[in-house]
Amino acid sequence: KAGVTQTPRYLIKTRGQQVTLSCSPISGHRSVSWYQQTPGQGLQFLFEYFSETQRNKGNFPGRFSGRQFSNSRSEMNVSTLELGDSALYLCASSPHRLSSGRDRTDTQYFGPGTRLTVL
Amino acid sequence: DQQVKQNSPSLSVQEGRISILNCDYTNSMFDYFLWYKKYPAEGPTFLISISSIKDKNEDGRFTVFLNKSAKHLSLHIVPSQPGDSAVYFCAASARGTYKYIFGTGTRLKVLA
Numbered sequence: 001k002a003g004v005t006q007t008p009r010y011l012i013k014t015r016g017q018q019v020t021l022s023c024s025p026i027s028g029h030r031s032v033s034w035y036q037q038t039p040g041q042g043l044q045f046l047f048e049y050f051s052e053t054q055r056n057k058g059n060f061p062g063r064f065s066g067r068q069f070s071n072s073r074s075e076m077n078v079s080t081l082e083l084g085d086s087a088l089y090l091c092a093s094s095p096h097r098l099s100s101g102r103d104r105t106d107t108q109y110f111g112p113g114t115r116l117t118v119l
Numbered sequence: 120d121q122q123v124k125q126n127s128p129s130l131s132v133q134e135g136r137i138s139i140l141n142c143d144y145t146n147s148m149f150d151y152f153l154w155y156k157k158y159p160a161e162g163p164t165f166l167i168s169i170s171s172i173k174d175k176n177e178d179g180r181f182t183v184f185l186n187k188s189a190k191h192l193s194l195h196i197v198p199s200q201p202g203d204s205a206v207y208f209c210a211a212s213a214r215g216t217y218k219y220i221f222g223t224g225t226r227l228k229v230l231a
Contacts, residue, residue, distance in 0.1 A: 004162070033218065042125075042208060042223035043163070056217050090162055098217045107153060108219065110162030
């Protein structure tokens with residue numbers, strides 16, 4: 001089974017521009033989450049999509065948005081780029097939303113990420 | 120407010136010895152914990168998880184210990200191998216929140 005794929009792998013933009021990143025989850029996975037990784041900050045949760053609806057959102061400004069298509073593929077958009085948006089953007093998929101049972105076994109599978117550099 | 124903390128940014132261990140990576144959390148609602156390993160230019164890879172109903176989970180060379188009263192978990196790698204050199208992230212999730220909160224990572228270097 002193919003893993004999570006993200007395109008493009010590398011991107012260079014200038015301040016003020018906008019960017020769209022794409023994520024294709026593992027076949028059959030319906031939940032897609034996005035994370036931003038910067039040095040010293042670890043992985044910061046951006047948002048989660050399930051069944052084409054944003055179900056969960058992290059503490060990021062409205063410049064960060066996303067969507068999910070009927071085939072579960074997801075895109076993330078960042079408008080009016082700032083220097084601080086330079087980061088590795090990771091997408092993760094899972095078959096369903098994280099479970100809530102006492103004996104949980106779920107996990108997320110990550111793509112290789114898109115390295116965004118804002119100049 | 121960093122709810123999941125990995126206070127050691129880096130760790131070096133000799134091949135064959137034990138590697139112990141630590142993680143502390145502040146949110147008592149967390150009930151599920153995971154460890155991920157990340158190599159450069161790759162996404163994080165799931166290693167091992169533990170539910171709050173347990174205090175230990177083993178998978179081969181990897182064992183995760185959970186101390187709920189201290190809000191502390193640790194990952195033990197025995198024996199450590201050079202291929203284990205990577206950045207390790209711990210993550211936590213609270214029931215019903217449908218998201219993971221990650222720590223800042225610990226870079227492990229296993230010396231041959």
